[in-house]
Amino acid sequence: MALPTWTPEQVAALAPDASSHKAAEGLATPRKWVSLGQGAEFIWGECHGSGSKPYQTAVSLSPPAFHCSCPSRKFPCKHTLALFLLFSRQPQQLPAAPLPDWVITWRDNRAARAAKAAAKSSQPATNAATDTAASTESQAKRAEKRAQTIANGLDELEQWLQDLIRSGFAAAQSRPYAYWQNMAARLVDAQAPGLARQMRQMAGLANSGAGWEERLLQRLALLHLLVQGYRRLEALPTERQADIRAAVGWSIKQEEVLAGTGTHARWLLIGRRIEEEEEGLRVQRTWLWNPQGNQPALILDFAYRGQTLDISLLPGYEMEAELSFYPGSVPLRAICKTRFTPLRPFSHLPGHPTQATAVARFNNMVAQNPWLEVAAFPLAQVVPVLDSSGSYLYDAAQNRLPIAPSFTHSWELLALSGGHPIDLVAEWDGAAWLPLSVWANGRLAILS
Amino acid sequence: MNDWLQLRNAALLGTDRAPFTPSAGEGPVGALLAHLPPGNQEAALLTAAALYTQYQRAGFRPPQEATPLPQPAPPDDVSPISEQAALHLAQMLDGRFSEALPEWLAQLQAIGRRVRPQWLPRLLTQGAQQPALRLPIVQVIGKRGRWLAAWQPGWQYASITPDPAQWEVTTGAARLLLLQQIRQADPAQARALLQSTWQSEKAEDRAAFLTCLQEGVSQGDEPFLESCLDDRSKKVQITAVDLLARLPQSQLVGRMIARAQGLLALKGLLRPTLAVTLPNQPNDAWQRDGIQPGTAPAPLQMGEKSWALCQMLACIPPTFWSERWGKSPDTLLTLAARSEQRQLLFEAWRRATLRHPQQEWAAALIAQGAAAFELVNALPAAQREPCIIGLVQAKAFSDSATLFDWLRACQQPWSVAYGRLVIRQVQQHIAKPPPLDRQVWLALPDFARYFPIQLLPEAQSAWQPHAETAVAWQSRLDQFMELLTFRQEMLAALAAA
Numbered sequence: 001m002a003l004p005t006w007t008p009e010q011v012a013a014l015a016p017d018a019s020s021h022k023a024a025e026g027l028a029t030p031r032k033w034v035s036l037g038q039g040a041e042f043i044w045g046e047c048h049g050s051g052s053k054p055y056q057t058a059v060s061l062s063p064p065a066f067h068c069s070c071p072s073r074k075f076p077c078k079h080t081l082a083l084f085l086l087f088s089r090q091p092q093q094l095p096a097a098p099l100p101d102w103v104i105t106w107r108d109n110r111a112a113r114a115a116k117a118a119a120k121s122s123q124p125a126t127n128a129a130t131d132t133a134a135s136t137e138s139q140a141k142r143a144e145k146r147a148q149t150i151a152n153g154l155d156e157l158e159q160w161l162q163d164l165i166r167s168g169f170a171a172a173q174s175r176p177y178a179y180w181q182n183m184a185a186r187l188v189d190a191q192a193p194g195l196a197r198q199m200r201q202m203a204g205l206a207n208s209g210a211g212w213e214e215r216l217l218q219r220l221a222l223l224h225l226l227v228q229g230y231r232r233l234e235a236l237p238t239e240r241q242a243d244i245r246a247a248v249g250w251s252i253k254q255e256e257v258l259a260g261t262g263t264h265a266r267w268l269l270i271g272r273r274i275e276e277e278e279e280g281l282r283v284q285r286t287w288l289w290n291p292q293g294n295q296p297a298l299i300l301d302f303a304y305r306g307q308t309l310d311i312s313l314l315p316g317y318e319m320e321a322e323l324s325f326y327p328g329s330v331p332l333r334a335i336c337k338t339r340f341t342p343l344r345p346f347s348h349l350p351g352h353p354t355q356a357t358a359v360a361r362f363n364n365m366v367a368q369n370p371w372l373e374v375a376a377f378p379l380a381q382v383v384p385v386l387d388s389s390g391s392y393l394y395d396a397a398q399n400r401l402p403i404a405p406s407f408t409h410s411w412e413l414l415a416l417s418g419g420h421p422i423d424l425v426a427e428w429d430g431a432a433w434l435p436l437s438v439w440a441n442g443r444l445a446i447l448s
Numbered sequence: 449m450n451d452w453l454q455l456r457n458a459a460l461l462g463t464d465r466a467p468f469t470p471s472a473g474e475g476p477v478g479a480l481l482a483h484l485p486p487g488n489q490e491a492a493l494l495t496a497a498a499l500y501t502q503y504q505r506a507g508f509r510p511p512q513e514a515t516p517l518p519q520p521a522p523p524d525d526v527s528p529i530s531e532q533a534a535l536h537l538a539q540m541l542d543g544r545f546s547e548a549l550p551e552w553l554a555q556l557q558a559i560g561r562r563v564r565p566q567w568l569p570r571l572l573t574q575g576a577q578q579p580a581l582r583l584p585i586v587q588v589i590g591k592r593g594r595w596l597a598a599w600q601p602g603w604q605y606a607s608i609t610p611d612p613a614q615w616e617v618t619t620g621a622a623r624l625l626l627l628q629q630i631r632q633a634d635p636a637q638a639r640a641l642l643q644s645t646w647q648s649e650k651a652e653d654r655a656a657f658l659t660c661l662q663e664g665v666s667q668g669d670e671p672f673l674e675s676c677l678d679d680r681s682k683k684v685q686i687t688a689v690d691l692l693a694r695l696p697q698s699q700l701v702g703r704m705i706a707r708a709q710g711l712l713a714l715k716g717l718l719r720p721t722l723a724v725t726l727p728n729q730p731n732d733a734w735q736r737d738g739i740q741p742g743t744a745p746a747p748l749q750m751g752e753k754s755w756a757l758c759q760m761l762a763c764i765p766p767t768f769w770s771e772r773w774g775k776s777p778d779t780l781l782t783l784a785a786r787s788e789q790r791q792l793l794f795e796a797w798r799r800a801t802l803r804h805p806q807q808e809w810a811a812a813l814i815a816q817g818a819a820a821f822e823l824v825n826a827l828p829a830a831q832r833e834p835c836i837i838g839l840v841q842a843k844a845f846s847d848s849a850t851l852f853d854w855l856r857a858c859q860q861p862w863s864v865a866y867g868r869l870v871i872r873q874v875q876q877h878i879a880k881p882p883p884l885d886r887q888v889w890l891a892l893p894d895f896a897r898y899f900p901i902q903l904l905p906e907a908q909s910a911w912q913p914h915a916e917t918a919v920a921w922q923s924r925l926d927q928f929m930e931l932l933t934f935r936q937e938m939l940a941a942l943a944a945a
Contacts, residue, residue: 419518
């Protein structure tokens with residue numbers, strides 16, 4: 001079966017920064033390569049470098065992995081990106097050929113490392129038994145210390161919230177950014193990064209246009225609710241505890257998540273969004289959809305400067321997989337535990353017939369977990385419309401909902417629909433849609 | 449019972465200024481309000497707010513909107529380009545190889561396809577920023593593109609079909625493009641449309657529309673243009689004169705010939721000289737025909753009478769003089785060079801050749817140093833290359849700067865013969881020892897736009913051996929090769945579609 005075909009935009013999204021992308025574009029032409037080839041789900045080439053020997057570059061396509069003999073510390077380096085770009089634009093420039101020796105060596109080394117890692121992860125069952133007592137005790141101590149640090153931080157937050165209500169937030173509009181930023185920094189110190197992120201987001205709310213007072217009050221109220229909930233953590237049901245911990249930013253080890261039960265189903269990859277957060281941290285949200293259970297799932301991936309995001313889950317493709325969900329009242333964030341089939345393109349986007357049903361679904365989720373911020377839904381046959389006050393989505397039931405002002409591709413969306421109903425995938429945050437992908441010409445196109 | 453707005457106002461003012469008292473009520477929310485913690489006002493306010501927030505979020509319903517949707521785009525009958533071709537457009541819109549965009553658009557129109565919808569916004573924006581691209585863009589956006597263009601003020605230029613019935617209702621930049629498109633298809637109809645609304649057009653619009661008629665100007669336009677000579681706007685009058693002067697059979701040219709008869713003569717058989725008689729003051733009839741009174745505009749330096757004669761001669765096809773006296777343009781220009789009125793004659797014949805392009809006159813003027821690229825580009829396409837090739841072979845250029853400027857002046861796709869000439873010239877220059885000839889270095893990227901693609905291997909084999917000795921050449925040559933290769937690929941992708 002055919003490999004997922006990579007578009008140049010998808011390859012460009014792999015670049016760790018803009019200068020790598022630019023350098024890669026300059027190398028993405030056959031004249032810069034001494035040799036090129038493809039075969040057995042690998043592409044490879046030897047690139048002219050500044051040294052005497054050309055650099056050996058290879059990419060494994062499924063699952064994606066990169067290799068280059070250049071001394072660059074960036075990953076993927078410009079040679080790998082260039083090779084991949086060239087392949088995405090002109091695959092015919094890479095003739096089919098048997099794998100060269102150095103590609104075979106790389107492939108075997110990788111397989112060996114993967115086998116070792118797999119063996120290691122099944123071993124803890126035997127090793128853990130010996131020092132279980134000691135490790136759990138130290139773990140418990142650490143957890144307790146962390147809980148106390150967070151509690152102290154939340155006390156401070158509560159005080160800050162009440163001060164704000166006491167003085168009234170009419171003055172909030174004129175507060176400098178540092179007002180919010182300082183509290184966010186203290187929350188980071190208190191090991192509550194989730195709360196710190198929410199605090200930073202609130203900084204912009206005071207100047208976000210009409211209705212800002214209500215939006216700010218809603219956010220502050222939910223923060224207050226979170227603090228109160230944290231204080232009563234032990235008394236709450238397990239799922240509620242998980243919701244609160246997740247909102248505070250208490251991270252859970254992947255092993256713990258994978259140990260829980262998963263959902264084995266046919267999952268469609270419907271959308272992806274990459275955001276640049278503070279200090280060079282990039283966050284990738286990959287949205288999945290289970291048509292059977294009418295259920296969304298979210299896989300989060302993080303990369304600091306110089307690291308690469310996991311780009312193996314391409315929107316527009318589906319797989320049969322078991323997803324392990326993070327604990328909580330509403331299962332949403334997940335990890336892919338096992339993939340049973342390779343990716344294959346899906347031919348139909350099963351969208352909600354009206355916006356109302358998608359919104360009702362979200363309301364249901366939020367009613368159970370008040371701190372849930374956003375979920376993605378496929379929508380069928382909506383019409384994007386632009387007018388002087390912004391852009392909107394209309395559906396057959398004459399419902400009209402706004403598209404978020406932060407969406408930058410309204411014109412592309414309008415051009416693709418031409419005023420006709422189209423199927424698309426968008427994130428809903430309770431107030432506005434953020435379109436992620438559009439179904440056009442029989443496939444899913446990412447709006448990037 | 450506290451309600452949401454009350455909570456909001458209390459939070460805005462602050463409990464310091466306006467104390468908040470929790471008060472319960474009926475209904476599920478009201479009942480819960482009874483459980484607010486007493487004592488701490490701020491905590492109570494926040495908790496009540498949290499209650500309402502959850503209530504609102506969990507019960508949110510999308511509003512109904514009964515306004516009718518705008519008219520959707522009509523279906524396109526022209527099929528879109530392939531994904532592969534769309535990738536080339538993406539690169540050019542990103543700024544890579546954007547010099548090849550005009551050629552790509554022209555080729556797309558030639559094969560009768562259209563651009564894919566998701567690229568329309570960026571392409572339309574390019575047209576908004578670069579007016580020269582507008583006409584080619586409008587021809588390849590299809591009905592979807594025209595529909596989309598109506599939504600954005602900057603894209604209005606692209607929002608109409610070239611339908612004569614639209615002439616009266618369209619406004620702004622789109623109207624000019626409409627006239628241009630109709631003039632290309634049916635010149636007589638374009639003129640008739642313009643005439644039909646002429647009286648009601650604004651003065652500055654009239655001048656712009658009249659300039660459109662330069663495309664395909666013919667004798668049929670003469671009656672209308674004659675009437676424009678009486679127009680109140682000077683710009684319109686000047687444009688009309690310029691257009692009429694391009695028609696050798698027009699009455700304006702006839703009048704100019706009649707006036708000039710006695711003023712310019714070839715005297716003497718053994719040693720001929722050109723005798724110039726300066727005319728009297730221009731009268732009203734002359735002014736109507738576009739002969740402006742006063743001294744010549746800078747940088748020309750001519751008195752009033754000389755300038756009047758110059759303008760007059762500039763309307764007469766230069767071939768009139770060479771045929772009348774049976775002398776070649778070279779001979780006449782040499783004679784003119786010797787005469788006192790050298791500047792007058794050169795300038796007059798230069799302008800005349802611009803209006804009545806003719807290869808021999810153009811070559812003669814260039815060889816005498818009286819004119820430059822504008823003459824070559826005024827010639828019909830088929831004559832441009834022979835003109836430049838003739839000049840190069842006659843070694844008319846003293847230094848490489850001029851030579852390469854001239855080679856670049858041919859701004860149309862080159863023939864194979866021309867391409868080979870350029871290959872040889874570049875080869876000669878890179879073969880010279882360093883320091884490098886900067887002119888070739890500067891000219892190479894421009895060459896790549898028009899260079900015939902099939903000669904790429906020849907160019908490579910001719911230049912590569914020399915380039916290897918000079919590293920600085922390599923990057924320039926690489927750029928040249930890259931643009932050529934890109935052009936090759938983009939044209940192949942369009943052909944395969």
